[in-house]
């Protein structure tokens with residue numbers, strides 16, 4: 467029998483739906499071992515507000531992880547300032563980042579096999595005077611790696627991004643041969659490692675309308691993207707593009723592809739969310755740890771109502787578990803070959 471996977475689940479923005487999604491999880495039995503990394507006081511308050519029948523157990527390393535309905539293991543994190551549902555409080559920002567740091571360090575030191583994140587509010591963290599663009603960039607820095615890749619996925623579609631949380635005006639300058647090369651290599655490798663795809667078929671979007679229309683609507687395709695893809699093809703990658711982004715997302719192309727590489731956030735993610743919002747997963751590729759997340763944000767309008775849908779959280783946990791298992795197998799296979 468294979469050893470169970472233990473995942474850390476950060477509860478995200480205290481004013482958002484993250485805490486109640488974590489509690490909702492505990493209302494059913496689960497096959498995965500999940501430890502919620504959050505303020506115990508916050509979870510107790512949200513539980514009381516929603517009238518949920520869940521017992522919270524303080525968890526520490528080596529302790530048993532609760533998996534039966536009505537029981538939840540919690541790694542208590544101190545420092546919360548305000549537990550009110552639906553309200554942002556910049557005084558909570560350091561606490562929110564502490565939950566991420568504790569979960570990530572726990573993955574790095576082997577306490578956890580991976581981490582799953584509920585949504586944070588990027589704006590309020592910045593309002594607290596802490597520069598923060600997203601989990602993706604935060605974990606890249608914490609783990610000390612030069613490049614990571616954001617990929618959102620449903621059962622039918624995977625979309626990865628060359629650039630992540632950048633103002634649109636800064637995107638063209640960030641589309642460099644170096645960045646495309648790093649991102650494509652990570653995507654190609656992690657599709658093999660975590661998804662068992664022997665030779666990933668990747669569709670690459672252009673940056674400009676009609677992929678630049680032969681240079682008449684922008685020259686990034688001719689000057690940067692095409693030569694970089696040619697060079698990556700010589701490494702053995704199966705890349706098609708640069709394709710016009712407006713026609714790339716059609717069955718003609720997607721039926722024979724394993725993933726799409728979009729140049730920027732709002733080129734790729736609206737399509738993915740239109741196709742599968744509420745059941746998609748956000749995965750950070752290229753980290754030394756496993757990290758998955760929900761496809762939605764903090765939904766302050768729903769916080770404290772109990773109406774938030776936990777579909778994407780279930781997907782994030784399921785995919786996080788699969789990835790942690792793949793990583794284990796991959797590492798033990800590498801270890802055996804050494």
Ligand SMILES: NC(=O)C1=CN([C@@H]2O[C@H](COP(=O)(O)OP(=O)(O)OC[C@H]3O[C@@H](n4cnc5c(N)ncnc54)[C@H](O)[C@@H]3O)[C@@H](O)[C@H]2O)C=CC1
Pocket residue numbers: 483583584585586587588589601748759760761762763764765766767768773774775776
């Ligand atoms: N992984 C993360 O940490 C993410 C964080 N965010 C952050 O969330 C904040 C709010 O972003 P918005 O653009 O307003 O997106 P949002 O996803 O929070 O809300 C968009 C709409 O979807 C609904 N919705 C969201 N999640 C839902 C769920 N589980 N069940 C039912 N309905 C749901 C909301 O009620 C709202 O009407 C921003 O600060 C953003 O940066 C956004 C996406 C991911």
Ligand SMILES: NCC(=O)COP(=O)(O)O
Pocket residue numbers: 599600601602603735748759
């Ligand atoms: N649109 C995805 C998103 O904003 C989540 O970003 P991250 O916090 O996972 O980096």
